[in-house]
Amino acid sequence: MRSRVRAGCAAGVVALHALLLPLALPPAALAAEPALPLMLPGAPTSMDDPTPVQLDVDVYVPEVTPAPAVLLAHGFGGSKEGVAEEAQLLVEAGFVVLAYTARGFGESTGQISMNAPDFEVADASALIDYLASLASVTSDSAGDPVVGVAGGSYGGALALMLAGYDDRVDAVASDITWNDLETSLFAQSAAAGVQPGVLKSLWTSLFFSSGLGLRPGGPVTECGRFTPAWCAAYVEAVTTGVVSADSSALMAASSPRSVTDQITAPVLLGGGQSDSLFPLSQTNANAEQIVNAPVKVVWHAGGHDGGIAETDRLRELNIAWFDAHLRGGPPVADDFTVSIREASALSDRDPGTIEILTSATYPGPYGDSVAEVTVAGPPQQVLAPAGGAPAAITSLPGAGGLASLAGDLLAVPLPGQTAAFASEPLPEGTRIVGASRIRIAISSDRPVDEAVFFASLRIVSAGGRQSLPQGLVSPVLIRDLGPAPVTVEVTLPTIVTDVAPGDRLAVVIATTDQGYRMPPGPAVYSVTAAGSLLVPSLAGTTSSAGLPVWVWPAGAAAITVLIWVVVALLRPRGRSASQAARPDQADIPLAIEDLAKEFRGGIRAVDGVSFNVPPGVVLGLLGPNGAGKTTTMRMAMGLIRPTSGGVWIFGEHIQPGAPVLSRVGSFIEGPGFLPHLTGRQNLNLFWRASGREGGDPQLETVLDIAGLGSAIDRKVRTYSQGMRQRLGIAQAMLGMPDLLVLDEPTNGLDPPQIREMRKVMHDYAASGRTVIVSSHLLSEVEQTCSHAVVMNHGLLLYSGTVAELLVGRSGLRLEDVFLELVGEGHRVDQ
Amino acid sequence: MTATDVSYNARATLTVRVELIRQLRRRRTLVAFVLAVALPLIVVAAVKLGPDARAFGDGDLDLVGLATAGPWNFTLTMLLFASGFLLTIIAAMFLGDTVASEASWSTMRYLLAAPVPRRRFLRSKVIVGLILTAVTLLILVATAFVVALFVFGSAPLTSPLGGSFDVATSWQRLGIVTAYIGIQLLIPAGIAFLMSVLTDVPLGAVGAAVLIVIILNIIDAIDALGDLRRLLPTDYGAAWVDALGQQVVWNDMAIGVSYAVVTFAVLVGIAVLRFDRKDVLS
Structure with a gap:
C-alpha cells in the first residue's frame, strides 16, 4: 500500500513537472551536429x-x-x-x-x-x-x-x-x-547639427580594446590586430577629439x-x-x-x-x-x-x-502619430564643469545586463548640471514608440568652441520617482556658442515605453555624461525649452509573446482534479469477504480473531489472539507491561491496523472510523483533553464532535461519576493527574455507549475513588452493557470482573470466567494463578 | 438494537464549526490575531513618532516610500512587510500545529475512535487552518486600512510604478494583491500540514515548514541557479507587484497561483494518503 501511495505522489510530481518544465526552462542544449x-x-x-x-x-x-x-x-x-x-x-x-x-x-x-x-x-x-x-x-x-x-x-x-x-x-x-560608423561613435542629436558629434569615448575605447586581443602574459602592443590606418584614426580621435578627412573616409567606407x-x-x-x-x-x-x-x-x-x-x-x-x-x-x-x-x-x-x-508598415522614428505635450519651466542655468567631471552615469557600456539596471538606479541627475522641463501630469496613459523631439534654446556665459549637452526624456511618477527609459541620452554638440541664444531641434532617444496616467514627462538637459568625451573648459549655459515636446506613438495590434495566461491556472486545475481523483481512488477499503460484517454476531460486543500486529522492526506486539466478550459482563484484560493489552485495545478502536486477523464489534468489522465505534466508549492510555478549555467545554465539544446528533450525552450522570465538583469549570491544564483520569473516564461514558473499553482506569486514583470506580463499572454492566477493563492490578480485577483474558508477550494465555480460572486452585488468589500462567507463557514462548 | 447507534452520522462528526470553536479559544490563535492588529499600529507609531519620520522607507520598491500616501498604499506596504515572514509563519502555525497538537494532547485518538473518519478529521483541520490564516490576513488588511485612514487621510492608491488610481480601482488592486498573497500562503500551509501529519511534535511541524520555506528562499537567491529557480514554487512570491501597474500583468501571478495551488494539492494529497494508513500511536 505504501508503494501505491508513493506511486501516487510520484505521479503527481511528474505531472506537475511535465506541465511546467518545458515552459520554465530554456531549451536544452541541442545535440551537436558535427561541424x-x-x-x-x-x-x-x-x-x-x-x-x-x-x-x-x-x-x-x-x-x-x-x-x-x-x-x-x-x-x-x-x-x-x-x-x-x-x-x-x-x-x-x-x-x-x-x-x-x-x-x-x-x-x-x-x-x-x-x-x-x-x-x-x-x-x-x-x-x-x-x-x-x-x-x-x-x-x-x-x-x-x-x-x-x-x-x-x-x-x-x-x-x-x-x-x-x-x-x-x-x-x-x-x-x-x-x-x-561616424555618427554612431560621434553622436549628434541636433537636427542638421555639426558632424562629427560627441565621441562615445567609453564605448569606443571598449570597442577598440576588445580588438587589441590582449591576454594576460601575452605581448602588449599599441595597435593589436588593427590595421595601422584604423589604429591611427582611433588614437587621433580619443587624444584630440578630431576626426581627420582620412579617418572620416575610412569610417564611411566601412x-x-x-x-x-x-x-x-x-x-x-x-x-x-x-x-x-x-x-x-x-x-x-x-x-x-x-x-x-x-x-x-x-x-x-x-x-x-x-x-x-x-x-x-x-x-x-x-x-x-x-x-x-x-x-x-x-x-x-x-x-x-x-x-x-x-x-x-x-x-x-x-x-x-x-x-x-x-x-503593417514601418513608420520611421517618429511613430504614426505625434502628440504635442507642453513642457514648462523657467530658463535654467547649468554648469558644464571644468574637465567634464563629476559626470552623470546613465549607462554602463560593456556591463551587459547591468546596464539597464543602471539606467534606473544611476540616472539621478547631478545638481547644478541639469535643467528640467516637465509637463503637467498626463491625463491618460500614453505609449511612446519612437523618438520625441523638442526645440531647445541655449546660450553660454562665455564664448566656447564646443558646447556639449545631453538631452533625455524622463518619466516622473506621481511619487516623484524619475526613470530614464533604457538609460538612453541624446548628445548634442554646438560649435561656437556665445551669449546669443542658439535654438536647436533635439531628437531625443528612440524609446518604447508606456507612461501611466498621472505621470509627467520631463525633458532633462544635462551637461555631463561619463560615457562621452566632453570639452574641458568650464561654462555656464542658460537653457530654455523653445517649443512643445513632440511625442510619437504607434497604433497597432499587440500580442503576447509566450503562452496565453490562462494555460497555467487551467493546468493547475487539471492537476488538482487529478490529485483529487487519485486520492479518492486510494481510499482504504475493507480487505476481504472474511472480514465483512457478521450479522449473526450482532449481540457480541467484541469478537477478536487471530489478531496479530507486527510493528516495524519485526516486534510482534500481538500474536494470534482470539477471544469473544459476552454481553453484560465486566471483563478484565490482564497481563504484565508489554503483554499487548493496549495494542489490542487500539486495534479494537481502529487506531492501529492489524497485520492479520480482525476485530468485530457487534458483528461489524473494525477498520479506521468504522461507524459501529460510535457505540463504544473508550479510555486508552490516559486521558486526552484540550488544555485551554474547561472540563465541561471539553466534554461538550467532544460530544458535538462525535457525530451522535440528537443523542443524549447524559452529561449530569457522567459528571457525577467524574466527581469533579466545581473544578469541572476550570481549565483542564490546572487539573491533577487523578482529575484528568476521572474526566477521561467520564468522557468515555458520554451517551452511555453499549461497550466501554477502559485501559488502566484506576491509575492515579486514591483508594476511595478506586472503590467508587468499581461500583460504577459493576452498575454499568448490570444495565446490560459491557465493560472491558485492562489492568495490571490483579486484586482489583478479581473484585470487579466476572470474566478475564490473560495475555503475555502478545500471546493469549487464558480466556473465560474468573471463577473458572480459579477452579481447582482453591486457596490461590488470582495473583498466584496469574504468575503461574505468565510463567507458562514464558515456557510456551521458548 | 441496530448495528450502530441510531443517531450516529459520520457527516456530523467534527464539523468545521466545532473545530473552529476548539481552535479559536487557543492562545496561539489569539496571538496571531493580535500580531495582525499590532503590526500596522507599530509601523504607524514608528512613522509618526520616530525621530526621522520623513526618511521612512527607501527600498528598492518605492511602495514603501509611498506608504504614507493613503490607506491603500499603507495597507499594501503592510502586506509587503508581512508577506515575507510573518504571514508565512502564521500559515505554517495554523496548519502545522493543528494535527500534531491533537496528537500531543492525546485528543486525536479519542476523536478518531469517536469515530471521526480520518479524512473528515483532516478535512476539518485543513479548512479551519485555512480559515484562521485568511482571517489573520484580513485582520491585518482591515486594521492597516482603518488606521491609515485616520492617520494618513483617504487618498486613493498611488502606484510605485507610476500613476495613481481612482477609488474603485484602488479597491480592486488591493483585493487582487490580498488574494494573491493569501494564495501564496498555501505553500507554507501545505508543507506545514504534511509535516503535521508526519510528526507528533507540534513545534517540529511548524519549525520544519518554516525551515523548508527559508531554504527555498535561500536557493531562490542563488543567482548561479539561473532559470532553474523558476521551478521553485516560492519564486513567485512577489509577483503581486504586477497588480500595481496601470494594467494588471497576469503572467507571473497566473504561474504563482498555479504553483501554489498544485503544491498545496500535492502536499495535502500526500498527507491524506499517509494519514489513511497511519497507526495512531500517540
Missing part, C-alpha cells in the same frame, strides 16, 4: 600583401542536401564559436551553414579593417565562392549559390555590406548594427550607408531598444536607406546595453526569414514589430514579460 573545421583563403591580406588571409571556418551540413546556405558572421571580439549555437539551429532547420571567424580575430589571420570593402567584405565574397563550389549547396546559377547572410553588431554590418557589394546574396538578417541603395536582397533588420552604442536611430537609417529591397524591421528589447535578451524569438525569426526567402517557405510579412516590456516591478532579475506590437 567540419577548415581554413579557407579570403581576400588579400593588405594593399601591399596579396597573399590571401586564412579564415577559420566551420561548415555544417544538414541531413538533406542540396540545401540553401547561410553565412554566419560573429560580433566584434568574438569568433565562429560564438555563433555555433545559432549554426546548430540553422543546420537543424535544413540549411548548410558556414560560420567563420573574421580576419584579425581568433585563429583567422590578417588585421582588423572594420568591415572594409576590400578586406572583410571581400573575404565574405570569397566564402560565397567556396559555397558555390559545394555540391551540397543549391544554386541559382553557376557560381551563384542560394545563400543568406546573418550577423549581429560587427557581423550585422558585414551582412549589410556584403549584400551591397555581392549581388549573389539572397537574404540578409542583420541585428543591432551601425548605419554610419559603413552600410555607403551601399544601402545597392541592396536588393530582402533584409530582416533588428534594432535593440537597450543600445547606446548603435541606437535605434542607426537601425532606422538603414531601414530608410534600403529602398530597393523588402525590409522587415524589429525593435526588440535587447541591445549592447543588455536589456531583455529575446534570443529565442529572434533566432526563430531568422530561420523563418531564410526559410521564406531562400527556399520558398511560408512568407514572413514585411511588417514592423516592437517589443513592449511589461514592467514586472520588483524584479531585479526577472526580465519581465514582453508584448509584441505589430504595425
Whole structure:
C-alpha cells in the first residue's frame, strides 16, 4: 500500500513537472551536429600583401542536401564559436551553414579593417565562392549559390555590406548594427547639427580594446590586430577629439550607408531598444536607406546595453526569414514589430514579460502619430564643469545586463548640471514608440568652441520617482556658442515605453555624461525649452509573446482534479469477504480473531489472539507491561491496523472510523483533553464532535461519576493527574455507549475513588452493557470482573470466567494463578 | 438494537464549526490575531513618532516610500512587510500545529475512535487552518486600512510604478494583491500540514515548514541557479507587484497561483494518503 501511495505522489510530481518544465526552462542544449573545421583563403591580406588571409571556418551540413546556405558572421571580439549555437539551429532547420571567424580575430589571420570593402567584405565574397563550389549547396546559377547572410553588431554590418557589394546574396538578417560608423561613435542629436558629434569615448575605447586581443602574459602592443590606418584614426580621435578627412573616409567606407541603395536582397533588420552604442536611430537609417529591397524591421528589447535578451524569438525569426526567402517557405510579412516590456516591478532579475506590437508598415522614428505635450519651466542655468567631471552615469557600456539596471538606479541627475522641463501630469496613459523631439534654446556665459549637452526624456511618477527609459541620452554638440541664444531641434532617444496616467514627462538637459568625451573648459549655459515636446506613438495590434495566461491556472486545475481523483481512488477499503460484517454476531460486543500486529522492526506486539466478550459482563484484560493489552485495545478502536486477523464489534468489522465505534466508549492510555478549555467545554465539544446528533450525552450522570465538583469549570491544564483520569473516564461514558473499553482506569486514583470506580463499572454492566477493563492490578480485577483474558508477550494465555480460572486452585488468589500462567507463557514462548 | 447507534452520522462528526470553536479559544490563535492588529499600529507609531519620520522607507520598491500616501498604499506596504515572514509563519502555525497538537494532547485518538473518519478529521483541520490564516490576513488588511485612514487621510492608491488610481480601482488592486498573497500562503500551509501529519511534535511541524520555506528562499537567491529557480514554487512570491501597474500583468501571478495551488494539492494529497494508513500511536 505504501508503494501505491508513493506511486501516487510520484505521479503527481511528474505531472506537475511535465506541465511546467518545458515552459520554465530554456531549451536544452541541442545535440551537436558535427561541424567540419577548415581554413579557407579570403581576400588579400593588405594593399601591399596579396597573399590571401586564412579564415577559420566551420561548415555544417544538414541531413538533406542540396540545401540553401547561410553565412554566419560573429560580433566584434568574438569568433565562429560564438555563433555555433545559432549554426546548430540553422543546420537543424535544413540549411548548410558556414560560420567563420573574421580576419584579425581568433585563429583567422590578417588585421582588423572594420568591415572594409576590400578586406572583410571581400573575404565574405570569397566564402560565397567556396559555397558555390559545394555540391551540397543549391544554386541559382553557376557560381551563384542560394545563400543568406546573418550577423549581429560587427557581423550585422558585414551582412549589410556584403549584400551591397555581392549581388549573389539572397537574404540578409542583420541585428543591432551601425548605419554610419561616424555618427554612431560621434553622436549628434541636433537636427542638421555639426558632424562629427560627441565621441562615445567609453564605448569606443571598449570597442577598440576588445580588438587589441590582449591576454594576460601575452605581448602588449599599441595597435593589436588593427590595421595601422584604423589604429591611427582611433588614437587621433580619443587624444584630440578630431576626426581627420582620412579617418572620416575610412569610417564611411566601412559603413552600410555607403551601399544601402545597392541592396536588393530582402533584409530582416533588428534594432535593440537597450543600445547606446548603435541606437535605434542607426537601425532606422538603414531601414530608410534600403529602398530597393523588402525590409522587415524589429525593435526588440535587447541591445549592447543588455536589456531583455529575446534570443529565442529572434533566432526563430531568422530561420523563418531564410526559410521564406531562400527556399520558398511560408512568407514572413514585411511588417514592423516592437517589443513592449511589461514592467514586472520588483524584479531585479526577472526580465519581465514582453508584448509584441505589430504595425503593417514601418513608420520611421517618429511613430504614426505625434502628440504635442507642453513642457514648462523657467530658463535654467547649468554648469558644464571644468574637465567634464563629476559626470552623470546613465549607462554602463560593456556591463551587459547591468546596464539597464543602471539606467534606473544611476540616472539621478547631478545638481547644478541639469535643467528640467516637465509637463503637467498626463491625463491618460500614453505609449511612446519612437523618438520625441523638442526645440531647445541655449546660450553660454562665455564664448566656447564646443558646447556639449545631453538631452533625455524622463518619466516622473506621481511619487516623484524619475526613470530614464533604457538609460538612453541624446548628445548634442554646438560649435561656437556665445551669449546669443542658439535654438536647436533635439531628437531625443528612440524609446518604447508606456507612461501611466498621472505621470509627467520631463525633458532633462544635462551637461555631463561619463560615457562621452566632453570639452574641458568650464561654462555656464542658460537653457530654455523653445517649443512643445513632440511625442510619437504607434497604433497597432499587440500580442503576447509566450503562452496565453490562462494555460497555467487551467493546468493547475487539471492537476488538482487529478490529485483529487487519485486520492479518492486510494481510499482504504475493507480487505476481504472474511472480514465483512457478521450479522449473526450482532449481540457480541467484541469478537477478536487471530489478531496479530507486527510493528516495524519485526516486534510482534500481538500474536494470534482470539477471544469473544459476552454481553453484560465486566471483563478484565490482564497481563504484565508489554503483554499487548493496549495494542489490542487500539486495534479494537481502529487506531492501529492489524497485520492479520480482525476485530468485530457487534458483528461489524473494525477498520479506521468504522461507524459501529460510535457505540463504544473508550479510555486508552490516559486521558486526552484540550488544555485551554474547561472540563465541561471539553466534554461538550467532544460530544458535538462525535457525530451522535440528537443523542443524549447524559452529561449530569457522567459528571457525577467524574466527581469533579466545581473544578469541572476550570481549565483542564490546572487539573491533577487523578482529575484528568476521572474526566477521561467520564468522557468515555458520554451517551452511555453499549461497550466501554477502559485501559488502566484506576491509575492515579486514591483508594476511595478506586472503590467508587468499581461500583460504577459493576452498575454499568448490570444495565446490560459491557465493560472491558485492562489492568495490571490483579486484586482489583478479581473484585470487579466476572470474566478475564490473560495475555503475555502478545500471546493469549487464558480466556473465560474468573471463577473458572480459579477452579481447582482453591486457596490461590488470582495473583498466584496469574504468575503461574505468565510463567507458562514464558515456557510456551521458548 | 441496530448495528450502530441510531443517531450516529459520520457527516456530523467534527464539523468545521466545532473545530473552529476548539481552535479559536487557543492562545496561539489569539496571538496571531493580535500580531495582525499590532503590526500596522507599530509601523504607524514608528512613522509618526520616530525621530526621522520623513526618511521612512527607501527600498528598492518605492511602495514603501509611498506608504504614507493613503490607506491603500499603507495597507499594501503592510502586506509587503508581512508577506515575507510573518504571514508565512502564521500559515505554517495554523496548519502545522493543528494535527500534531491533537496528537500531543492525546485528543486525536479519542476523536478518531469517536469515530471521526480520518479524512473528515483532516478535512476539518485543513479548512479551519485555512480559515484562521485568511482571517489573520484580513485582520491585518482591515486594521492597516482603518488606521491609515485616520492617520494618513483617504487618498486613493498611488502606484510605485507610476500613476495613481481612482477609488474603485484602488479597491480592486488591493483585493487582487490580498488574494494573491493569501494564495501564496498555501505553500507554507501545505508543507506545514504534511509535516503535521508526519510528526507528533507540534513545534517540529511548524519549525520544519518554516525551515523548508527559508531554504527555498535561500536557493531562490542563488543567482548561479539561473532559470532553474523558476521551478521553485516560492519564486513567485512577489509577483503581486504586477497588480500595481496601470494594467494588471497576469503572467507571473497566473504561474504563482498555479504553483501554489498544485503544491498545496500535492502536499495535502500526500498527507491524506499517509494519514489513511497511519497507526495512531500517540
